[in-house]
Amino acid sequence: MLSIVATLCVLTAQAPGVAPALTPRDSAFHALNRLAYGARPGEADSVAKVGVMRWIEQQLDADHIPDSRLAAREREFKILDYDRADLAGRYRDAVQERQRLQREAAATGDSSRMRGARPMQEFRELGGELQQLAIVRAAISERQLREVMVDFWTNHFNVFVGKGADRFLLPSYIEETIRPRALGRFEDLLIATARSPAMLFYLDNAQSVAPGSSPPGPLSALRRGGTGVRRGINENYARELMELHTLGVDGGYTQQDVINVARMFTGWSIEQPDRGAGFVFHDWAHDQGDKVVLGQKFKSDGEDEGIRLLKFLANQHATMHHVSAKLCARFVADEPPDGCVDAAVAAWQKTHGDIRAVLRAIVTSPDFWTPQVVRAKVKTPFEFVVSAVRAAGVEPDDTPRLAQMVARLGEPLYQQPAPTGYAETEAHWVNSGALLARMNAGLVIAKECTSIPMIDDHAQLVDQIDQRLMAGTMSPHTKTVILEQLTDIADPQQAKTLAVGLALGGPDFQKQ
Amino acid sequence: MTISRRIFVKDSALALVSFGLDPLFLPRAVFSPYRRLSSLTVPYRPELVCLFQRGAVDGLNMIVPHGEGAYYQERPRIAIPANDVVDLDGHFGLHPSLAPLKELWDNKSLAAIHAVGSPDSTRSHFDAQDYMETGTPGVKSTADGWANRYCQHDREHADTPFRAVGFGPQLPRILAGSAPSLAIDDLQAFGLRVPQEAARDRLTRAFEELYDGAGTGLLASSSREGFEAVQMLKRANPTQYVPAGGVEYPPGRLGKTLLQIAQLIKADVGVEIAFADCSGWDTHVNQGSSDGQLSTRLRELGLALAAFNKDLGERMSNIVVLTMSEFGRTIRENGNSGTDHGHATAMLALGGPVNGGRVLGRWPGLGVEQRFEGRDVAVTTDFRDLFGEILARHLGATDLGAVFPGYVPSPTRFVGAIRG
Numbered sequence: 001m002l003s004i005v006a007t008l009c010v011l012t013a014q015a016p017g018v019a020p021a022l023t024p025r026d027s028a029f030h031a032l033n034r035l036a037y038g039a040r041p042g043e044a045d046s047v048a049k050v051g052v053m054r055w056i057e058q059q060l061d062a063d064h065i066p067d068s069r070l071a072a073r074e075r076e077f078k079i080l081d082y083d084r085a086d087l088a089g090r091y092r093d094a095v096q097e098r099q100r101l102q103r104e105a106a107a108t109g110d111s112s113r114m115r116g117a118r119p120m121q122e123f124r125e126l127g128g129e130l131q132q133l134a135i136v137r138a139a140i141s142e143r144q145l146r147e148v149m150v151d152f153w154t155n156h157f158n159v160f161v162g163k164g165a166d167r168f169l170l171p172s173y174i175e176e177t178i179r180p181r182a183l184g185r186f187e188d189l190l191i192a193t194a195r196s197p198a199m200l201f202y203l204d205n206a207q208s209v210a211p212g213s214s215p216p217g218p219l220s221a222l223r224r225g226g227t228g229v230r231r232g233i234n235e236n237y238a239r240e241l242m243e244l245h246t247l248g249v250d251g252g253y254t255q256q257d258v259i260n261v262a263r264m265f266t267g268w269s270i271e272q273p274d275r276g277a278g279f280v281f282h283d284w285a286h287d288q289g290d291k292v293v294l295g296q297k298f299k300s301d302g303e304d305e306g307i308r309l310l311k312f313l314a315n316q317h318a319t320m321h322h323v324s325a326k327l328c329a330r331f332v333a334d335e336p337p338d339g340c341v342d343a344a345v346a347a348w349q350k351t352h353g354d355i356r357a358v359l360r361a362i363v364t365s366p367d368f369w370t371p372q373v374v375r376a377k378v379k380t381p382f383e384f385v386v387s388a389v390r391a392a393g394v395e396p397d398d399t400p401r402l403a404q405m406v407a408r409l410g411e412p413l414y415q416q417p418a419p420t421g422y423a424e425t426e427a428h429w430v431n432s433g434a435l436l437a438r439m440n441a442g443l444v445i446a447k448e449c450t451s452i453p454m455i456d457d458h459a460q461l462v463d464q465i466d467q468r469l470m471a472g473t474m475s476p477h478t479k480t481v482i483l484e485q486l487t488d489i490a491d492p493q494q495a496k497t498l499a500v501g502l503a504l505g506g507p508d509f510q511k512q
Numbered sequence: 513m514t515i516s517r518r519i520f521v522k523d524s525a526l527a528l529v530s531f532g533l534d535p536l537f538l539p540r541a542v543f544s545p546y547r548r549l550s551s552l553t554v555p556y557r558p559e560l561v562c563l564f565q566r567g568a569v570d571g572l573n574m575i576v577p578h579g580e581g582a583y584y585q586e587r588p589r590i591a592i593p594a595n596d597v598v599d600l601d602g603h604f605g606l607h608p609s610l611a612p613l614k615e616l617w618d619n620k621s622l623a624a625i626h627a628v629g630s631p632d633s634t635r636s637h638f639d640a641q642d643y644m645e646t647g648t649p650g651v652k653s654t655a656d657g658w659a660n661r662y663c664q665h666d667r668e669h670a671d672t673p674f675r676a677v678g679f680g681p682q683l684p685r686i687l688a689g690s691a692p693s694l695a696i697d698d699l700q701a702f703g704l705r706v707p708q709e710a711a712r713d714r715l716t717r718a719f720e721e722l723y724d725g726a727g728t729g730l731l732a733s734s735s736r737e738g739f740e741a742v743q744m745l746k747r748a749n750p751t752q753y754v755p756a757g758g759v760e761y762p763p764g765r766l767g768k769t770l771l772q773i774a775q776l777i778k779a780d781v782g783v784e785i786a787f788a789d790c791s792g793w794d795t796h797v798n799q800g801s802s803d804g805q806l807s808t809r810l811r812e813l814g815l816a817l818a819a820f821n822k823d824l825g826e827r828m829s830n831i832v833v834l835t836m837s838e839f840g841r842t843i844r845e846n847g848n849s850g851t852d853h854g855h856a857t858a859m860l861a862l863g864g865p866v867n868g869g870r871v872l873g874r875w876p877g878l879g880v881e882q883r884f885e886g887r888d889v890a891v892t893t894d895f896r897d898l899f900g901e902i903l904a905r906h907l908g909a910t911d912l913g914a915v916f917p918g919y920v921p922s923p924t925r926f927v928g929a930i931r932g
Contacts, residue, residue, distance in 0.1 A: 102798065102805065236636055378731070408697065410682040418638050430730045431683050432673060432738030433695040433702070439719050440705050477725035485718045502718055507726035507735075 022369060024048040028055070029471040030374050033512035034331050035059060035363065036144030038387025041451040044471035056363055059145035060356045062183055070141045076398045077136075079129045079171055084197070087126075087168035088273035094120050123167045130161070130171055131403035131413040132396070138386045139396045149182040149355070150174075151382065152330055154414075156323070157193040157245060158421035159202045161414040165270075166202055169277065170414055173198035186323065186353035187314035190245065194237075194310055195279045197270045203237035203419060206269045208262060209285035216284060233287070238262035240419045246313040248322030257294060263287040264298060264306050320348040324358065326424070331362050333373045334425040340367035375473060375511045378426040381409030381434070383512065385441060388504045391469040393451030405444070409437045435510075442505025449500045454492040458483055461495060465503050478508050558830050558865070558906050561773055561820075562659070562686070562787045563766075565813075565837035566641060567794035570851050571858030571889065572843065573806055574610070575624045575871065579603035582878035586844040589801070590851070596802040600624075604871045608802050609811035612818035616862060620869035621821075621828065625927055627856040627873050628898055629839055629891040633884075635853035637794070640838035645685035647896060647916045656689025658896075658915050659785050662903055663691035665914040672782030673741035679769045679788040686787055692737050699772045700751060703742040716742060741781075748779035755823040762815040766790045770820040777827065784907065793837060797848040817862060829864035832906050832930070834899075840889050843878055855888035859898065861929050865906050872927040897925045905930035 022030065028047035032039040035056060039047075047055045058065060074080060082090075098120060138147045154174065161170045177196040181189040193199050200206040211232040238261035242253045267286035271278050281303040291298045291305075296312060298305050313319055324344035328336030340362050347354075347361035362368060379387060385406050389396055396402050403413060410429060416422050423429075451468055455461040462482050466474035482502050489495045503509060573590065577583050578597045597605035598614050604624065606614060616622035632649035634640050643649040647658030656664075663676050676693035678684045687693040696702055704719070706712040716739065723735035753775045761767035769788045777783050792809050799806050813835075821828055840857030856876075862868075874892040876882045884890040900921025903909035913920050 099798070408681055410695070412681065418642065426730055428688075430734050431693070431695060432734045432736075432741060433683075433697070435723075435731070435735050436703060436738045436742070439715075443704070443706070443715070475725070478722055481718060481721045481725065484721075485714075498715075501715075502722060505719060506722040507731050510731060 022371065022374065024052065025471060026374065026473075027052045027369065029473065030369070031056060031363070032144075033375075033387070034368075034377075035148060037138045037148065037383060038390050038512070039471055040390045041393060041468035053364075056145075056360075059143070060183065060360060062143040062146040065142045067142045070137060070143075073136050073140060074133070077129055077133050079126050079133065080175070082171070084169065084172040084176075084278065085276035087171060088277040091123065091165070091168040092273045094123060120167075126171070127161055127167065127414070128400040128403060129398070130174070131406075132398055132400050134174075134413055135382075135386060135389075135402045135406070136396050136398070138382070139389050145359070146182050149359075150179055152327070153178050153182055153189060155416075155421035156326065157189075157199065158416055158419055159198045159414070160417045162417065163202055165273075165277070166198055169196075169198035169201055172196075183356050183359075184354075186348075186355055186358075187311055189355075190314050191307060191310050193245070194241070194265075194306065195268070197277055197279060199237070200268060200270050200279070203240055204234045205237035205262075205265050208232075208234035208237070208266050208268075209282070210263070210266045210287035213266075213285050215282070233259070233262040233266055235259060235262045237265060242313070244419055244421075246322070247316060247318040251316070251318035251322065253294060260291040260293050261309065263289070263291055264293070264309050268303070268306060314353055317345075320345045320353075324348060324362075327358065328362055328367075329424045331359075332365075332368050333377060337367045340365035343367075375508075377512050378429055378510055379512050380422065380424070380429055381406050381411035381438075382413065384409065384438060384510065385445075387512070388442065388445045388509065391451065391509075392445050392449035392500065392504065394445055394448045405441050409441065410434050430510075438510060439505035442503070442509070443501040445504055446497050446501035449496070452496055452500055454496050456492055458486040458495060458499075461486070461492075461499055465499055469500070469503055470508060473508065474503065475508050478503065478506050481506075557782070557784065558832070558908065559777055559783055560785050560902060560907060561770075561831065561833040562785070563813075563833065563835045564641070564645075564684070564686075564787070564789050565793050565835055566637070566789055566791045567837075568637065568640070568839050568841060568853060569793040569835075569837040569857055570795060570799065570806060570841040571626065571837075571856065572840070573799070573801075574607055574810060575600075575626055575858040575860075576605045576607060577603060577626075577875070577878065578605050580878050582843070586878070588845070589849045590799050590845045592802055601871060603875075607807065607810050609807045610814040612814045613860075613862075616818070616821060617869055621862060621864055621866055623861045623866050623868045623870055623872050623929055624858055625861065625872045625893060625898055625929060626858045627876050627889055627891060628859050628893040628895055628927075629856040629889075631891065631894055633855070635839065635855075637838055637853075642685060644836060644838050644895060647899065648918060649896075651918070654917075657684070657686035658899065659686045659787065660689030660691050660693060661915045661917075662907070662909055663693065663785070664689060665911045666907070666909050672744065673737040674744065674776065674781040674783050676785045677773075677776065677783055677787070679772060679786065684787055684789070687785075692733075694737070694741060696772070696776075699745075699775060702745060744781045745779065748781055753778075755819070756825055757822060759819050759823045761819045761823075762812050764812055764816075766812055767816045767819065770816050771823070774820055774823045777824065777831070795841070796846070796850040796852060799845075799850045817860075821862065832861060832863040832865055832902055834862075834902060835860045836895070842887055843883065843889060844887065855884040856891040857889070859895075861902070865930050867928050867931045872929055893927055894919075894921075894925070897921045898927060898929060901926040901929055905932075 025044050025048045029039055029044040031052050032043060032047060141147050159166055159170060159173055161167060173196050177192045181192055235258050239258045241261065242251060243249050247253055267282040269280050269282055271280045283302060286302060288300050290300050293309060298309060325336055325341045327344060328340045332340050343361040343365040344358045347357045351357040385402060406413060411422055452464055455464060462479055466472055482499050485502065486495050486499060489498060572583065573592060576592045576597050578594045579602060584591050592607055596608045598608055598611050599605040600617060613622055630640060630643055630649045632643055645657050646654035648654040659676060673692060673694055676687050678687045678693065678695045680695060681697045683693060683695040704712050704715050706715055720739045723732055726732040755771060761771045773786045795806050798804065817833065824831060836859050837857050839853060839855055841851035841854040846852050876890040876892050880886060882890060896916045896919050900912045900916060903915060904912055909915060
């Protein structure tokens with residue numbers, strides 16, 4: 001009932017409470033900043049015309065949004081032509097080649113050939129392609145909210161592409177594990193990540209075995225991952241599963257719970273690369289005892305016991321609260337108000353973790369629309385670059401340059417080694433070096449801006465930039481400074497580039 | 513003309529700030545005797561350079577306990593043969609790839625600290641690195657790094673944007689926090705990347721004015737620090753840098769980073785703490801012995817440190833370089849001729865203030881009953897005691913309790929890394 005009232009308030013552009021209401025255009029721009037990667041020129045107006053809540057509903061129903069232009073662009077990316085088995089084979093060859101060169105270099109004392117040959121080069125290039133693909137999708141997909149959620153979950157269930165086999169496991173993780181479930185049910189996503197080879201390798205579960213267990217045959221490939229001769233349970237995944245993926249650090253679990261969860265996942269592993277590197281359950285490695293987690297008894301039941309645990313964790317109140325608060329930090333404010341978090345938790349509870357229902361609860365919460373939160377959040381580097389590209393009408397190409405730009409601003413995609421993923425908060429992204437890099441990025445993107453015509457009259461030029469790039473939200477101070485800078489510039493091309501560069505690199509555009 | 517106007521604008525902005533408009537900035541404006549002097553004189557200013565060997569370096573093959581029989585028994589394939597070890601004191605020796613550092617050992621400016629590490633038993637890289645950088649082993653929720661907390665609490669030097677610099681695209685955890693610190697990926701490219709100087713100055717000024725109007729938030733204060741840094745670097749003009757005495761840094765990222773740190777220190781812009789990563793130490797497979805994987809990494813490290821030392825010359829009398837790594841590796845080699853995640857490791861301290869020419873810390877021995885959990889080198893020096901000693905005795909920190917919450921590094925536990 002509450003959410004319907006809130007929806008009606010928004011539909012009539014009456015923000016609840018005493019604060020002055022957002023205009024329909026401001027509401028649309030706000031929604032585009034948070035639920036999409038910023039507005040393309042004119043988009044705030046077109047969304048306002050459709051009605052912001054109707055637009056949000058369309059975005060939640062992503063499968064019914066035609067996206068043919070993106071589909072055409074995706075065909076340029078050869079990484080999408082390879083499945084996990086292809087990549088696994090190529091990776092194995094590259095590793096063998098590198099080891100051969102290492103042995104040669106060690107034998108001859110000459111490492112120069114190693115540097116020249118770079119057997120892993122292909123994987124570095126594929127990694128770059130994967131990053132650029134993320135940028136192309138975020139920039140041009142019509143299914144904007146889904147792309148935002150893909151980024152959110154990729155970060156929530158972070159996997160570091162630089163860790164060994166994850167160099168070849170990450171593409172299928174993104175394509176097959178995260179993307180199809182980004183607007184689905186949390187529980188399904190959680191199970192899919194738990195079973196994904198990428199996560200099994202990243203958090204070492206692939207090598208976690210019951211103490212004293214031994215494989216029926218030789219097991220050299222499994223040993224490679226890490227703990228070597230001394231084998232037993234590995235708690236890494238179990239700990240991060242509860243601390244980061246589900247309950248949260250204050251979620252009430254104990255070290256004994258961590259150990260018991262690790263025991264439940266013993267045997268969850270990865271096939272050898274020449275068999276496709278898919279998920280495999282090794283019964284021989286599984287801890288056959290019964291386990292207790294958070295006071296709940298789990299009878300030993302092979303692989304199913306882990307699935308039951310994941311479903312149990314996915315629907316704990318602590319999980320609902322932890323993940324909802326994280327969603328609200330992304331969509332509402334770095335320190336989200338309780339109201340929107342409570343609304344999200346209620347929707348989660350009611351729908352058994354339907355992500356779309358949870359998102360709907362957040363965007364119909366009055367907290368989402370209060371003027372205090374509007375344009376009060378700093379964009380992450382990825383959001384900043386993609387929103388600038390969209391506003392300036394720049395077509396992202398398949399070279400890694402935009403991905404490199406995002407990396408220079410401090411957020412190299414898929415390259416966060418820590419399982420926490422990247423932070424959502426301003427303090428993490430704003431430092432003097434990163435800000436200078438944002439200014440540089442603004443200047444570079446401005447050179448390719450196609451969304452602003454050349455105009456001789458400076459006041460008109462600045463007004464166009466304000467309207468088309470920022471939906472009329474440019475601050476008077478920014479306008480004044482840009483106009484001052486233009487006074488001695490006669491060439492309209494130069495004036496445009498300078499003005500757009502200052503606008504994109506300036507403080508207003510850093511916010512969403 | 514442009515420049516003097518810029519300085520005028522900046523100074524008046526600072527005056528405004530020091531009347532109390534920006535709480536974060538105020539204390540720094542109050543304690544700012546150094547700023548005005550920066551291009552004129554070089555006061556004594558101790559500097560600390562930290563290198564994080566990410567991936568957990570094998571301390572036993574870096575500083576080799578060649579006098580210990582167990583070392584050879586446990587590592588039949590990867591131990592450094594006694595003939596190859598560069599002996600230091602009859603019991604320990606350097607990996608042969610670190611031979612370039614022997615000279616520094618001999619002149620007493622290089623010390624090794626053995627069996628140092630974390631009281632937390634984690635063998636997760638993530639957790640252990642995090643603990644070493646936050647300075648709070650076992651506590652994951654710590655938001656800031658210990659180097660930043662030092663800067664927060666010892667503010668009397670805090671007057672330059674270059675006080676704490678992390679080399680890399682992102683600010684490392686160790687420098688994260690409320691005290692200003694700077695991430696520099698490439699010194700040459702720091703600031704606006706506009707080829708023409710006049711255009712660059714103009715754009716810099718324009719952005720500066722834009723951000724001056726951004727109020728008092730983090731965007732405003734961070735941008736102010738950024739522009740100040742650009743201005744100081746411009747005056748210092750480090751673009752034409754040539755290392756002293758024909759020193760050549762080894763190729764690769766580490767050499768390039770140390771060269772830039774040397775450059776920044778010599779530019780006298782007020783560096784107090786510089787931090788850089790140096791990766792590739794997670795040697796689970798084919799670690800190698802005198803040659804091989806680890807040897808290659810150590811060679812680069814040794815050459816880079818030796819070059820840095822020579823390049824800075826006299827200035828090394830004010831500098832301490834400290835290596836650190838999240839944990840050590842197993843005493844016994846594994847089935848893949850490598851080593852797995854262990855516990856204590858070794859760290860190197862280099863520089864004039866270092867009490868060099870000795871292996872510091874209590875050596876626990878490698879006997880089975882002396883090991884941690886029956887397999888790893890036991891920790892006899894909590895890393896906070898080592899870091900704390902360097903902060904207190906070298907940088908002059910006065911409040912170590914605030915730097916390492918929940919722990920007070922005690923002088924009685926200091927290993928004596930810094931000369932008295």
